[in-house]
Amino acid sequence: MAGRTGAPWEAGEPDPARGLRLVPGDGYPDWEAVYRDNVGWVYGLMFGKVGNRADAEDLTAEVFTTALKPLRVSADVREVRAYLRATARTVLAGHWRTRMGREITVIDDDFPDTGPEPPPDGRAAERARAVLANLPDRYRRILELRFLQGLSVRDAANSLGVSVANAKVLQHRALRMAAGSDEGGAR
Missing domain, CATH: 1.10.10.10 (Winged helix-like DNA-binding domain superfamily/Winged helix DNA-binding domain)
Known part of the structure; x- marks a missing residue:
């Protein structure tokens, strides 16, 4: 049972002989690991954009809930973060559209992947x-x-x-x- 790449099985698919799943070295073993590794920067991004804890928490939860079905756990770390950034853009646009009647979708790609943004100058x-x-x-x-x-x-x-x-x-x-x-x- 060779996959598309000629490997005996594809990453994320069960090994028919052993019932195991091949996880790439730069990937995540499960959804818990995806969440733990990314929740800090997603929350920091949302807090920096909306400026209050309650909305930032709600929006962070919405990003992960929205990404849960379409995001492959077998994707590498870079792909997961790119997908979460794109999902954050969409969630934030919806938030501003309902709050302000404006669609604000710009999220800089140069923000750090750690913690909340520093206080304003x-x-x-x-x-x-x-x-x-x-x-x-x-x-x-x-x-x-x-x-x-x-x-x-x-x-x-x-x-x-x-x-x-x-x-x-x-x-x-x-x-x-x-x-x-x-x-x-x-x-």
Whole structure:
């Protein structure tokens, strides 16, 4: 039973004689290993893009859930990471499309494969404070709760004493106003 490459069996297929599976030396033995080796950089990427823990955790879970069926465990490490990056792009685009009505699909390929991104430089933090200061109190407060304190929509709604639906509307309007007020700002 020769495979496409002429080998007795293909990587990832069971050896008919022994019931074993050939795993390439630069591959993963199982899904647990794929997850353990890649969850850190996927979470770091998502946290760097959305800026809060709750959304980053949800998006990271969605990336792995989405990749579970089509991704071959027998793929080498480089292929797995490339596929996870492509899946992260798609998941992030869906996230921004539902949150902001925009499709933002750019993810730089030069980010490190380890941990979360470092905190922003002083100029970015200063600019963020200036944008928040220009917002009405309720808009500023919802953004602080969601993105600076990392609260879920439900927790932010409880803190503000409003419904979850109202908190979502406030957040959406606040983000649109913040984006509009920062368009003329320094980049």
